[in-house]
Structures are given as structure tokens and as C-alpha cells.
Amino acid sequence: MRNTLKRALTAISLTLPFTLLTLPHIVSTANASETDRGLADLLLSGTIYTANDEAPTVEAVIIREGRFSYVGTLEGALEHVAEDHQRIELGSRTAYPGFIEGHGHLSSLGEAITNLDLNGVDSYQTIVGMVADAAAKAAPGQVIKGRGWHQSKWDSQPKTTVDGFPTHRSLSEVSPNNPVFLGHANGHSALINQAAMDAINLSYNTTPPEGGVIVKDAKGNPTGILHENAVDLAYPLIALSVDSTKTAILAAQDHAFRWGITNFHDAGAGETDIEAQQALDASGDLKLRVYTMVSAQDEALANHWLGRPPIIADDASRLTIRSFKAVMDGALGSRTAWLHAPYTDDPGTSGVQTFDEDRLLEIMAQSTEHGWQINTHAIGDKANTVVLDAIASAGLEDRDHRARIEHSQHLIPSDIQRFADLGVIASIQTIHMSSDRPWAIDRLGKERIESGAYVWRDLLNAGVHLANGTDVPVEPINPIANFYAAVARKTLEGTPENGFELEQRMTREETLKSMTLWNAYAAFEERDLGSIEVGKRADITVLDQDIMTIEESEILSTDVAMTIVAGEVVYTAP
Numbered sequence: 005m006r007n008t009l010k011r012a013l014t015a016i017s018l019t020l021p022f023t024l025l026t027l028p029h030i031v032s033t034a035n036a037s038e039t040d041r042g043l044a045d046l047l048l049s050g051t052i053y054t055a056n057d058e059a060p061t062v063e064a065v066i067i068r069e070g071r072f073s074y075v076g077t078l079e080g081a082l083e084h085v086a087e088d089h090q091r092i093e094l095g096s097r098t099a100y101p102g103f104i105e106g107h108g109h110l111s112s113l114g115e116a117i118t119n120l121d122l123n124g125v126d127s128y129q130t131i132v133g134m135v136a137d138a139a140a141k142a143a144p145g146q147v148i149k150g151r152g153w154h155q156s157k158w159d160s161q162p163k164t165t166v167d168g169f170p171t172h173r174s175l176s177e178v179s180p181n182n183p184v185f186l187g188h189a190n191g192h193s194a195l196i197n198q199a200a201m202d203a204i205n206l207s208y209n210t211t212p213p214e215g216g217v218i219v220k221d222a223k224g225n226p227t228g229i230l231h232e233n234a235v236d237l238a239y240p241l242i243a244l245s246v247d248s249t250k251t252a253i254l255a256a257q258d259h260a261f262r263w264g265i266t267n268f269h270d271a272g273a274g275e276t277d278i279e280a281q282q283a284l285d286a287s288g289d290l291k292l293r294v295y296t297m298v299s300a301q302d303e304a305l306a307n308h309w310l311g312r313p314p315i316i317a318d319d320a321s322r323l324t325i326r327s328f329k330a331v332m333d334g335a336l337g338s339r340t341a342w343l344h345a346p347y348t349d350d351p352g353t354s355g356v357q358t359f360d361e362d363r364l365l366e367i368m369a370q371s372t373e374h375g376w377q378i379n380t381h382a383i384g385d386k387a388n389t390v391v392l393d394a395i396a397s398a399g400l401e402d403r404d405h406r407a408r409i410e411h412s413q414h415l416i417p418s419d420i421q422r423f424a425d426l427g428v429i430a431s432i433q434t435i436h437m438s439s440d441r442p443w444a445i446d447r448l449g450k451e452r453i454e455s456g457a458y459v460w461r462d463l464l465n466a467g468v469h470l471a472n473g474t475d476v477p478v479e480p481i482n483p484i485a486n487f488y489a490a491v492a493r494k495t496l497e498g499t500p501e502n503g504f505e506l507e508q509r510m511t512r513e514e515t516l517k518s519m520t521l522w523n524a525y526a527a528f529e530e531r532d533l534g535s536i537e538v539g540k541r542a543d544i545t546v547l548d549q550d551i552m553t554i555e556e557s558e559i560l561s562t563d564v565a566m567t568i569v570a571g572e573v574v575y576t577a578p
Contacts, residue, residue, distance in 0.1 A: 045086040046571055048544065049078050050094025053552060054536040055101045055521045060513075067542040070319065070570035075538050097565050098550040100516065101535050102266030102543025103483045104523035106473030107410055107431050109191070110270040110294065111244065111277050112151070114252025116477035117259055120150030122186065123480065128155075128162040128170045131186065136178035144181050147241050151187035151477060153195070156337055156443045166221050167339075167350075172197045172228025185241050190335035191478050194235045196228050204237055213237070215358040217340070232334045232358050249280035257292045261575035263481050264545035264564040267293035269473060269527060271379070271410060272329040274299050285323040291574055293322045293543070295527045297329035297379050300367055301359070310370045326528065327377035328367060329410065332359045333387035336413070336440060336447050341384035344416060348449035355384050361394055368398035368407075377528070379408040379431065385416045385456060392422050401427065408471065408526060411436075412463070414448065415456045424467040429526050431471040432460060434490035434515070435479045441504045442495060454505060460490070461508040471526035472518035483519055487551055488559045490515040496560060512552050544568040548577070 046067040053061055054075065064081035066074035066089075074084045120138060125131055131153055138148045155161070155169055162170045175184050176198035183200035187193075201207070208225050212218045216234030219227045230238060244252065260268055273281065273296045284290040300306045306328060314326030334340025334356050339347050342355035359380075368378050378400075382388045388409060395407050405427065412423070412430035423430055437458040445453045463470060474486050485496055490510045493503035503509065510518065524534025532541050546566035551559055567575040 045073070045089035046542075047081055047085045047089050047091045048094065048099060049081065049091070050097065050099065051550060052094075052099040052536060053101070053516065055517050056535045056537050062536070065536060065542075065544075067568075067571035070542055070572075072536060072538050072540055072542050075536055092566075094546065097546050097548055098552075099536075099544050099546045101520040101545070102533070102567070102569065103264045103519050103545045104267040104269070104527075104534065105260065105265045105476065105481060105483075106269050106471040106519070106523040106526065107271045107433060108268055108473055108476040108481065109272065109478075110256050110268055111249050111252045111273075111280070112191070113259060113477045113481065114254070114256035115149070115244075116151050117255045118252070120148070120186070121152055122150050123152035123189065123477075124157075125153060126157075126159045128153075128158060128174070132174045132178055135175055135184055135186075139179040139182050139184075142182050145183075147183045147185060147200075148179060149185050149187075149242055152189050153186055154189040154337060166227045166229070167219055169193075169219060169227065169229045169338075170195065171221070172201070172226075175228070183241050185238055187235075188335075188338065189478055190337045191475075192235070192335040192340055193229065193231045193338045194238060196230065196238055196241075198228075200238060200241055201226060201228065204240060206237060210237075215356060217356065231338050231340050232356050244276055246276055246280050246283065249276050250284055253277075253280055253284060254289065257290070260292055260481060261567045261569075262564065264483055264547070264567050264575075265292070265481060266543040266545065266567060266569045267295065267523070267527075267529075267533060269295045269297070269471075269523070271297050271381075271473075271475075272299045272301070272331070273297065274302060275305050278325065281323055281325075285321050290322045291569055291572070293317065293533070293569065294324065295327070295529070296323065296325045297327045298325065300328045300330040300364075303363075306367060310367065310374070310376065313374045314376060324527070324529075326375075327379050327408075328371070329379050329381065330359050330364055330367065331381040332364070332391055333357060333382060333384050335383055336444055339447065341414065342382075342387040342390075343384045343414070343448075344386045344389070345452075347447050348452075349446045354386065357387070357390075361390060364391070364394045365398055368394065368400060371405075372400075372403065375403065377406055377408070379410050381410045383411045383413045385414045385419070385452075388412060388415050389419055392419055392426060392428065395426050395428060396422075404528075406469075406526065406528060411475075413458065414452065415459060417455055417462075420459065420462050420468070421466050423463060429469045429471055430463050431473065431526060432458075432463075432518075433473050433475045433479065433486070434458075434460070434510070434518075435474050435482075435486045437493060437504065438485070438489040438495050439479060458493075458505070459508050460510050464510070464514065469522060469525060470518050471523045472515070473523070483545075484547075484551070484560060484562045484564075487512075487515050487519065488556075490518065492556050492559070498557065516552065542568065542571040 333342035
């Protein structure tokens with residue numbers, strides 16, 4: 005893993021789809037601030053979308069000392085730019101404000117890159133085969149880790165299931181000497197084998213923790229499936245050190261840049277994550293802007309940070325720590341999202357509450373002294389109602405709280421206006437609609453799907469602020485897929501022809517803002533980030549097509565051509 009990102013400008017040549025005029029003055033930036041790097045002006049010209057209503061598109065920008073010093077016409081730029089400037093002509097490419105990942109999991113993304121990638125695997129038997137191959141190469145006792153499986157997306161189901169989930173038997177047969185931990189795509193469930201259960205002393209008489217579920221068969225034996233807080237029982241198997249977390253974060257950073265992501269909202273960082281992020285920021289290796297939410301699930305960690313002011317990035321740093329993330333319920337795929345009424349396809353359950361309401365109110369009260377933001381995971385409609393009730397009771401309206409509900413996925417119609425009235429941001433993931441809608445109707449039924457699921461237009465019409473992310477690694481970090489889901493409301497295969505509940509779709513202009521300016525607002529960063537305006541930090545994403553004008557069917561064929569952070573080219577497409 006490299007320690008610093010080599011400036012990609014040195015690799016640009018006339019054989020690439022950009023033209024670079026005037027050779028750049030290259031300096032080492034490993035430990036330099038954005039204002040003392042001594043870089044020549046960078047002039048970028050072509051079609052540039054700004055996410056600024058006063059000038060939605062411009063011909064040119066000048067970047068000086070990490071910020072936009074000019075935004076406007078090419079003629080005007082040539083009058084203002086320094087003589088020894090760098091020049092990038094976009095040609096047929098198009099530039100946008102740097103894409104902001106509004107909700108993801110940074111170190112988990114890095115782990116997902118290096119472990120078994122189970123996203124898109126079409127059957128449990130295929131997963132068993134992948135584990136068998138890994139076990140054959142692993143040292144005895146080495147933990148085999150993977151993530152991304154989703155039983156609702158398999159082409160065929162295993163012969164033996166309990167509550168719709170596979171059991172550990174096949175995994176235990178192919179990996180008797182190696183513990184196996186396979187995280188579900190939703191991040192709220194896991195499948196472990198017998199060796200893993202033995203390692204953590206999990207048996208038929210193990211009591212699940214509050215807010216957790218240990219799935220057992222008819223004889224009372226664990227099946228290997230853990231839901232919600234029960235996943236923590238297996239934490240000793242997968243815990244990372246600070247050094248391994250740093251490695252994971254750097255892998256995630258490279259991956260984010262490849263997808264045009266310049267800023268990442270890390271939704272729920274633990275103590276090790278935060279220590280690794282701070283170390284990377286101090287060394288200058290953290291080039292990605294990171295907006296960290298401290299995990300409120302760790303009470304001691306939360307109390308530690310509540311007693312001190314937030315950390316706000318300046319020109320010499322990229323890390324901001326100013327919010328908390330609580331998790332009020334689970335996920336729809338595992339039927340642990342907390343609903344007002346039972347699941348349509350399992351009337352015996354209405355989901356799981358995973359966080360105490362009184363504790364949430366306590367955190368909100370304590371957050372006021374230092375101005376911390378409180379963000380709460382809520383997927384099911386009951387979870388959203390409970391969180392809105394807590395925000396109303398906490399009396400946060402006396403300050404600019406910008407409380408967020410992460411996901412805001414399934415709502416009762418009467419709660420929609422409450423988001424606006426209480427000043428609550430709905431932090432959505434439009435790609436979840438494309439991925440989940442084909443089977444979500446089985447969980448919720450037609451009436452709940454149509455009245456309260458993925459209701460982006462209803463939220464916008466009510467005056468609710470939206471933020472938008474992918475929930476990576478639950479979904480791929482691909483912002484183009486996220487954009488397509490918002491404007492088309494179809495699966496990534498382009499179905500159904502007329503979209504799902506098309507009246508709830510977003511316009512392309514709204515979607516671009518939801519991935520840039522609105523995400524910046526959701527992190528109190530709209531004065532510095534999110535749009536291309538004079539004085540703002542110079543973060544840019546360049547695509548090989550104009551996603552604002554091309555045919556809908558062509559959007560998914562778009563690729564990232566270049567990523568720029570603070571005027572520094574951190575990725576160029578090969």
C-alpha cells in the first residue's frame with residue numbers, strides 16, 4: 005500500500021483524453037497544507053456544472069492554492085490566470101463539483117476490497133465453493149472473512165433454511181479448521197461456521213444480547229445466522245488493529261477516488277477507526293475528505309467525545325469529527341427494520357429496536373454544549389417515528405442542529421411533514437431503491453410500498469433537506485448507479501420499463517445537488533464544499549459523458565475520467 009498519492013498530473017500526456025497545456029510545477033504534498041503547496045494556477049476549461057443556481061454551467065475555472073479563484077467564461081479566465089499556469093482542457097468530458105459519499109462505511113469498504121467479495125454471487129453453493137478455496141490456502145485457525153451476500157438476490161435457495169436464511173452446515177464441512185465470518189450485504193447480519201461458534205463459545209444455551217437475534221433451528225441449535233447486536237458476539241474474530249485499519253482506509257481511499265468521490269461521510273466509526281483516521285490525517289496520507297460520525301453504540305466512546313468540542317478540518321487537514329451515529333433498528337432484508345405493523349411476508353415479527361430511546365434523548369441533550377450533530381439510523385417506519393419523536397422532545401430547534409435520519413427509507417405519510425417542521429435531514433440512498441424494490445414489496449406489501457417507501461419527491465415537496473449516498477459496502481460506491489436510480493427509479497438492468505413509483509423520482513439537477521451541495525449542507529460544509537464557486541475548496545469530479553443531457557439508457561455506461569481534491573489530481577483514468 006502506498007503511503008502517499010503520486011500526483012496524477014505527471015502521468016497526463018497527449019495520448020489521454022485530456023490536453024494539458026503548460027507543464028505543471030510538481031511539488032511533494034505529503035505534509036503540506038492547501039495554502040502552502042506552491043502550486044501554479046490550474047485552469048480547467050470545458051463544460052462544467054457548478055450546482056450553483058446563479059450560474060449552473062460555466063466554461064472555465066481557475067484553481068489557486070486549493071480553492072476556486074475564478075469561475076466563469078474562458079475569456080475571463082485567460083485574463084485572470086497566472087502566466088505559468090497549468091491547463092486542462094476537458095474536450096468531450098464534463099466536470100462537476102466533487103461527488104460526496106453521503107453515507108458509507110470507510111474501513112468496511114477497505115476490508116470488503118481485500119476480503120471475499122460476495123456481492124452479486126448468485127447462490128449459496130457458490131459462496132461455499134469460494135470459502136472452500138480460501139480454506140485450502142489458509143493457515144490453520146486463520147479467520148476467513150467475506151461480505152456482501154444477500155439471500156433475496158440468489159437465483160436459487162439452499163435446500164435447508166431457517167427463517168429464510170441458510171445454515172452453517174455446508175460452510176462447516178468445507179472449513180472445519182478455519183473460523184468463517186460472512187457479513188450480510190445489509191451490514192446487520194452475519195453467517196458464521198461451527199469453528200467460529202466454537203471460538204467464541206456460542207452454543208444452544210447462549211443468550212442473545214439485547215437488540216440481537218441468534219437464529220436457532222427447531223432443536224434449539226444455532227444455525228450460524230446472527231442479526232443486529234448479536235453480530236457483536238463474533239467481533240473478536242474480525243476486530244482490526246489500528247495499523248490494519250489504516251491499511252483498509254487507504255485501500256478505501258484509492259477506491260473512492262477511482263469513483264470520483266472527494267468527500268466521504270463515514271457513518272459510524274468506532275474507537276479504532278477514529279484513531280486510524282487521525283493518524284492518517286496527521287501524517288498527510290489522508291487525501292480524501294472524511295466526515296466522521298462517532299458510533300453511539302459504544303457508550304464509553306460516545307461519552308468521551310460528547311465532553312469535548314468537535315474536530316473541524318482546516319486547510320491543513322482533511323478529517324472532520326462532529327457528529328454521532330445511533331442505530332435505532334435493523335434492515336429490511338433481515339426483517340429487522342422496525343415497523344408499525346408486522347411484515348407482510350412474516351406476520352410474526354415487526355422488526356427489532358436496537359437502541360434505547362432514553363439514551364438517544366440523553367445524547368441529544370448532551371450534544372448541545374459543543375454543538376454536535378446527531379444522526380440516527382432508521383429504516384422502518386416505526387423507527388423513523390420514534391426518532392422524530394425524540395428530536396421533538398429534545399428541543400433541538402434552538403440551534404442549527406441539522407439532525408439527520410440515516411436511510412429514512414420507509415415512512416408513514418404523516419411523518420413526512422414532520423421532517424421539515426423539525427428541520428431534520430433525510431439521508432437517503434437512492435441505489436437501495438434499485439437494489440431492493442423488486443423484493444421489498446414482499447416485505448411491506450403494495451400499500452406501504454406506494455404510500456411510504458423511497459418517497460423522495462414527497463420529501464422534497466414538503467421542504468425536507470435530502471442527502472444522498474450509497475451505504476457502501478452494502479452497495480457499490482458507484483455514484484453513477486446512484487444517480488441513475490434517482491432519476492430512472494429502475495433496477496440497474498433497466499426494469500421495469502416505466503420505473504417503480506415513477507412519481508417519486510428526482511430530476512437530474514436535484515440528483516446532482518443531492519450528491520454534492522446537499523451532502524455538504526448535511527455536514528455543515530456548504531460554505532466550503534458542494535458547489536463550484538469562488539472561494540470554495542477546489543474539489544472536482546470529471547466524467548467521460550454529460551450525465552445531465554445524455555439519454556437515460558446511456559447513464560450507466562458513464563465512467564469517471566478524473567478526480568481532483570483541493571486542486572490536486574488524485575485519480576486519472578488509465
